[in-house]
Amino acid sequence: MDDTTAAQPSEPPDGAESRGSDVVGAPSAASPVPTPGFTNLSAPDPVVASPSESARALAFAAILIGGLLGGLVGFGIGDVLYPDSTWSAVGALAGALTGAVGLGVLANLTLRAMNEWKTATHPESDEQHDSTSSAS
Numbered sequence: 001m002d003d004t005t006a007a008q009p010s011e012p013p014d015g016a017e018s019r020g021s022d023v024v025g026a027p028s029a030a031s032p033v034p035t036p037g038f039t040n041l042s043a044p045d046p047v048v049a050s051p052s053e054s055a056r057a058l059a060f061a062a063i064l065i066g067g068l069l070g071g072l073v074g075f076g077i078g079d080v081l082y083p084d085s086t087w088s089a090v091g092a093l094a095g096a097l098t099g100a101v102g103l104g105v106l107a108n109l110t111l112r113a114m115n116e117w118k119t120a121t122h123p124e125s126d127e128q129h130d131s132t133s134s135a136s
Contacts, residue, residue, distance in 0.1 A: 051111045059107035063100055070099020 051059075074095020078088035 051114050055111060055114060059111055062107055063103045066103030067096045067100030070102075071096030074098070 071092045072095070075088050075092035077095070078091025081087065081091075
């Protein structure tokens with residue numbers, strides 16, 4: 001096979017036309033895509049779904065208290081199992097991390113559930129969350 005035949009573009013088989021586009025169903029320049037006849041569409045105002053500052057502060061305080069109590073439990077276990085060693089400090093660190101991470105996961109799930117409960121209304125329902133509907 002010589003290089004001159006490989007460089008030539010392939011032609012369509014006998015009886016087939018070339019449409020100018022290799023993509024099946026792609027619109028050509030002669031037929032523009034029709035636009036729908038919708039006008040003046042407006043989306044409802046978004047509902048603020050963030051938890052309140054007091055709920056976030058309470059969750060943060062719970063994480064701190066959980067870390068502190070986990071550290072105390074870890075220190076107690078390390079001190080009972082290995083007295084006169086540094087394992088009580090390792091136990092306190094492991095307990096504090098475990099308690100804080102566990103309560104962090106719990107606080108995250110609780111705040112997400114609060115958000116979902118707060119915003120779980122159908123967008124087309126009669127109840128509106130913005131202040132404009134209550135003024136009329």
